[in-house]
Amino acid sequence: MEAKTPSESQAILTDLVLPSETNPLNNLFGGELLARMDRAASIAARRHSRRIVVTASVNHVAFNRAIPLGSVVTVEAKVSRAFTSSMEIFIDVWTEDRESGARTKANEAIYTFVAVDETGRPIAIPPIKPETDLEKERYEAALRRKQLSLVLAGKMKPEDATELKALFA
Ligand SMILES: CC(C)(COP(=O)(O)OP(=O)(O)OC[C@H]1O[C@@H](n2cnc3c(N)ncnc32)[C@H](O)[C@@H]1OP(=O)(O)O)[C@@H](O)C(=O)NCCC(=O)NCCS
Secondary structure: OOOOOHHOEEEEEEEOOHHHHHHOOOEOOOOHHHHHHHHHHHHHHHHHOOEEEEEEEEEEEOOOOEEOOEEEEEEEEEEEEEEEEEEEEEEEEEOOOOOOOOOEEEEEEEEEEEEEEEEEOOOOOOOOOOHHHHHHHHHHHHHHHHHHHHHHOOOOHHHOOOOHHHHOO
């Protein structure tokens, strides 16, 4: 299969924060943001693989900044690395100032999606070729994160997580 670039998978969702989507402090409810990130990530995974995709894992979420009611929120998702059937997706969340339009990074997350056939069995996907410095950095670290996720899920023995162990050597 021919390699694709991360930008070919890019998915951007922009939407408002409405009253029904907030917590008692009038900020965006965390679960609502997780759902928006999951939707954007699933579109990115689908664009890369052109297959049915399912969320396998939420590897990392950082709710660094609260997002107030009425904000315009943009969720940008891109495949950072493709393995055999699984893909790591990086998600960056931005808010924009009403008057200046300036964007502020609010949150980020990393999800893993798996491409599957019609019966739900994992299926091979195209490789990915990072282009920018940031894409290369995310690509390089993705194997460590995959191994950590598999170890935490009980699907890999810690002693087999060679990339992860190399971090602490
Ligand atoms: C995700 C799923 C397809 C994996 O199936 P599986 O039988 O475990 O298949 P495998 O063990 O062969 O794993 C398939 C790939 O997923 C990766 N994977 C599985 N669990 C993972 C995890 N927790 N973290 C990171 N990668 C994971 C494997 O490493 C493998 O990657 P590779 O093929 O690129 O090397 C299966 O568990 C599933 O269908 N889960 C439910 C998905 C779903 O419904 N999501 C929505 C939540 S409601």
